[in-house]
Amino acid sequence: MKILLIDDSKTMRNIQKSVLAQLGYTVIEEACDGQDALSKVGAFQPDLILVDWNMPNMDGLAFVKAFRAGNKTTPLIMVTTESEKSRVIEAIKAGVNNYVIKPFTPDLLSQRIGETMSKVNKAAA
Amino acid sequence: MSFDPELMQDFLTESGELLEQLDQDLVTLESTPSEGELVNRVFRALHTIKGSASFLGLTNLVQIAHAAETALNAARNKVFVIDRPAMDLLLEGVDTIKKQFDNIRAGQELLKPDKGLCEQLIALGDGHGAPAVVAPAPAVVAAVAPAAPEAVVGKSVVVSVGAGQGAGGEAFALAEATSTPFSLPPGKCELVEFLVADVEATLDQIAEQIARLCDDAHRSSAASTISDLAEALTRSVDFFGVDPMLELAGLLRKVGSKGGDLSKDEAGAVGARAQQAVDLLRETSKGLAGGQLVSRPLDGFCRSFIELLEAGHDLAPMVRAPSAAPAVITAAVPGAATSAATAATAGVPASVQGSKPEAKVAEHEHEKKSAASGEQTIRVEVGRLESLLNLVGELVLQKNRVSALGRQMVSSDWAPQEFRESVAQANGALDRVTADLQNAVMKTRMQPLEKLFGKYPRLIRDLARKLGKDINLVIEGGETEVDKSVIEELGDPLIHLMRNSCDHGIESPEARVARGKPRTGTIRLAASHEGSHVQILIIDDGKGIDPGFIARKALEKGVVTESQLGTMTDREKTLLIFAPGFSTAEALSDVSGRGVGMDVVRTNIEKLKGSIEIDSTPGQGSTMRITIPLTVAIMAAMMVAVGPEVYAVPLSAITEIVKPSEGQVSTIRGQKVMRLRDTVLPLLDGADVFKLSKGDASERPFAVVLSSAGKRVGLLVTRPVGQQEVVIKPLDGSIDRKGAVSGATVRDDGGVSLIVDIAKLFAALERREPG
Structure with missing residues (x-):
């Protein structure tokens, strides 16, 4: 499964990559903000996108809106913080399929990915 | 983890x-x-x-x-x-x-x-x-909802849902509602309250638009807004997996997609049903807040609603049974690439349809543009750059050697002319490439001064607060780049100078106002490139340096003698602050008196082969001018011979080389001096400085005029040899440093030369002077 990881912090990307690696996902493309991500989705064709909320240039929410204007199906998981929880609905309305609060354990992320993918697969079936 | x-x-x-x-x-x-x-x-x-x-x-x-x-x-x-x-x-x-x-x-x-x-x-x-939270105002909704007056206001939802009778259309008679306890997985559970608030806000907005459906002028815009709102609503309720709500939201989306084509009468009927759907959603959402899933059998309602929507409009075939699964709803989202969806979108007003492809085109353009961007930098360990620089240094040395050999060969005649020309050409090319390589490697080690300057606003702010002064720091030229090692060495001296400006330079706000200056003092920190050097200016508009005060202090501390002071100009007196042992701080203040005097500042800067100068106008402020080379590892030097030895003198310190006539040289109080145009400067004999055998002084007829911090001295040497780029090699501690030398380098003829340490040279001069 190909995963696109969008976060402006290299440390965060590395942390998430290491969590994903523990879960057996190794085909990962990274983007440092929404614009960078938009430029990469076309070529990479991810099966799942993990997107951070707070980023310079184009934040996560703006990315989701822009991405969803052209792609309704690729699942998106918003990586967010406790303090942003109250805004998760906003992201869901914009088109994210699920969210996960930092810091997450591999188990939690695995669960969220599982949930998201099974729902998407069911919808596609 | x-x-x-x-x-x-x-x-x-x-x-x-x-x-x-x-x-x-x-x-x-x-x-x-x-x-x-x-x-x-x-x-x-x-x-x-x-x-x-x-x-x-x-x-x-x-x-x-x-x-x-x-x-x-x-x-x-x-x-x-x-x-x-x-x-x-x-x-x-x-x-x-x-x-x-x-x-x-x-x-x-x-x-x-x-x-x-x-x-x-x-x-x-x-x-x-005082949080700035704006609550939605449902009262407005009620006021502008003439289509279904009884069924509108959210307060009495449960009652009105079953009995609602719209003005323009009949409400569907619904079955009794049943409540079952409802629980969500933990990740979703914690969001329920936000969901409920959001769903209610969205429903308010939808209700408002439903009211506008009856108005011919607004129908199509109302419909498209409903379509968007319902789509967002679908996503929220889909996330929470509340299926009855999903179905109702789907109906509202359909109202949105068809609404624009309805006649006034049809709109009334559809509006009434849509309002009923909104009320049903409200009822369920309210229940969710209390942990209950309120549901009614909706098959009939949905079926009749869809029939109502389809009646007389064959624009789209019926795509699903009323009890369709969520998957089908997803497929019917306008814009999705299915035939059903395309058909469904046909009902959307032209303005909306038109705008979508455009947006897509713009996006593609953007994708193309930013595809090439991404991360443009990589991190490299400093150690690797250091060793790269060392290698380039070695290369430069070897190149110098090869060039020298080449020149020898070219000027000799044992090789054929053609061959000598080729050697000369190859030599030239080697010279250029090495210079380019050296420059390129240097550039990798360059860092903007911003890295240092960035710390100062905070420093000045804290100092100003501590001293009770108002100080504004203006930074210019932070993008100027210098070698990494220069940045490291420059940090302390700059901090010291800035502290001095805050502490001794800028006056208290009261004193400033009394002198007719603005309350807020300004310190300007400006950097710029000056050829192969970087110039850093620290300019304050404070009280300036009083030469008389400095002179008295210097006398007190025994830095100078009374007779010496007598011959000094104001400028020379000002420069006394750089003398070792001089510190004007009355009491060691927390701010500038840290035992680091200006002499240490000067020494540090001279370590970087740089220089510092002061200009000061009492009452108006002072300017510190620091000049440092871009890099400290390789420098331009003048090779000079003193007796049998050849020394490298940093070119930056040399102002001129003269051959004084006998009449120009004289002796004052046992010290050799030289008259140069209208000034007199002290002379140092190279043989003394480098502890070589004296021989005859006439063997050293050339005077290399050196300047540092406004002072000048003539160094007597046998002859100038030539200019050369030298790679500085530090001296091993075990080598006895004979005199004022800071390092060694390999000459182009393969021999080793010591590099003259300008700072030490001037220190030697100062030691000599009082005596």
């Missing part, structure tokens, strides 16, 4: 950079508290640090970062404006994080943040009890 130690290193590097930027941004923010983008940037930096720290289990760090972030988030949402006390707290918070970073680097337990500080920061975030 266990992580690679490399992650921690990444974290330190990345967050360390963020912290540095943070300090700077915060100080800027204090003067421009409403600068939105800056607040955002500061917030993001803390947010990023916190996010990573939370993964790495750095609880103490997360705690303080969270508190500061909370305060900044409130500032970002304009709950409060960052004033001085607030900024003090934020800076204190950042300082705590910095200390924790030091802890991490030292492998210590993390400093526990001050509880009071955290609480105060979080209190700031609470905006002192």
Whole structure:
């Protein structure tokens, strides 16, 4: 499964990559903000996108809106913080399929990915 | 969770950079508290640090970062404006994080943040009890909803749902509602209250638009708004997996897609049913808030609704049974690439349809444009760059040697002419390529002075507050690049000079006003390239340096004698502050008197082969001018012979080379001096300086005129040899340093030369002078 990881912090990307690696996902493309991500989705064709909320240039929410204007199906998981929880609905309305609060354990992320993918697969079936 | 130690290193590097930027941004923010983008940037930096720290289990760090972030988030949402006390707290918070970073680097337990500080920061975030939350006003909805007056207002939902009778259409008679306890998985459960609030707000908006459906002028815009709102609603309820709501939201979406084509009468009927759907959604949403799933059998309602929508409109075939699964709804989303969806979209007003493909085109353009961007930098260990530079240094030495051999061969005649020409050409090319390579490697080590300057706004701010002065720091030319090693060595001297300007230069606000100056003093820190050198100016508009005062102090400290003072100009007196043992601080203040005098500043700068000068106008301010070479590893030098030895003199220190006539040289109080045009400068004999056998003084007829910090001296040498780029090799401690030398280099003829240390040379001169 190909995963696109969008976060402006290299440390965060590395942390998430290491969590994903523990879960057996190794085909990962990274983007440092929404614009960078938009430029990469076309070529990479991810099966799942993990997107951070707070980023310079184009934040996560703006990315989701822009991405969803052209792609309704690729699942998106918003990586967010406790303090942003109250805004998760906003992201869901914009088109994210699920969210996960930092810091997450591999188990939690695995669960969220599982949930998201099974729902998407069911919808596609 | 266990992580690679490399992650921690990444974290330190990345967050360390963020912290540095943070300090700077915060100080800027204090003067421009409403600068939105800056607040955002500061917030993001803390947010990023916190996010990573939370993964790495750095609880103490997360705690303080969270508190500061909370305060900044409130500032970002304009709950409060960052004033001085607030900024003090934020800076204190950042300082705590910095200390924790030091802890991490030292492998210590993390400093526990001050509880009071955290609480105060979080209190700031609470905006002192004035959060700017705007609640939606449902009253307005009721006022503008003539289509279904009885079924509109959300307050009496449960009653009106069953009995609703619209003015323009009949309400569907619904079955009884049943309530069952409803629970969501934990991740979703915690969001229910937000969901309910959001669904209700969306429903209010939809109700408003339903009212507008009956108005011919607004019908199509109302329909498209309903379509968008219903789509967002579908996503929310789909996420929570509340199927009855999903079905109703689907119906509303259909109202949106068909609404634009309805006649006035049809719109009335559809509007009434849509309102009923809204009320049903409200009923369910209310139930969710209380942990109950309120549901009614909806098959009939849905079927009749769809029939109503389809009646007389064969624009789209019926795509699903009323009890369709959510999957089908997804497929019917306008814009999805299915035939059903395409058909469904046909009902959407032209304006909306037209705009979608355009947006897509724009996006593609954007994709193309930014495809080439991405990360343009890589991190390289400093050690690798160091060794690269060393190698280039060796290469330059060998190149010099090869060039010299080549020149010898070209000027000899044992090789054929053609061959000699080729050698000369190859030599020239080698010269150019080596110079380019050297430049390129140098550039990799270049860093903008911004890296140093960035720390000063905070420094000046803190100093100004401590001293009770108003000081404005203006930084110019921060983008000027110098070698990494220069940046490292320059830090301390610059801090010292800035401190001096704050402490001794800028007057108190009262004194300034009394002298007719603006209350706020200004320190200008300006950097610029001057050829192969960088010039740094520190200009303050303070009280300037009083030569008389400096002279008295110098006399007191025994730095100069009375008779020496008698012959000194004001300028020379001012320069006494650079003399060793001179410090004007009355009491060792916390600010500038740290036992580091100006002589240390000068020594440090001269270590960098640089120089410092002072210009001062009493009452108006002073200017410190620092000139340093771009790099310290390779420098341009004049090779001079003293007897049998050849020395390298830094070209930057040489003002001219003269051959004084006998009449120009004389002796004053046992010291050799030289008259050069209208000035007199002391002479140093190269043989003395380098402790060589004296021989006859006439063997050294050339005087190399050197200048440092406004002083000049003539160094007597046998002859100038030529100019050369030299690679500085440090001297081993075991080598007895004969006189004023700072290092060694290999000449182009393969021999070794010592490099003259200008600073030590002048120190030797000063030692000689009083005696």
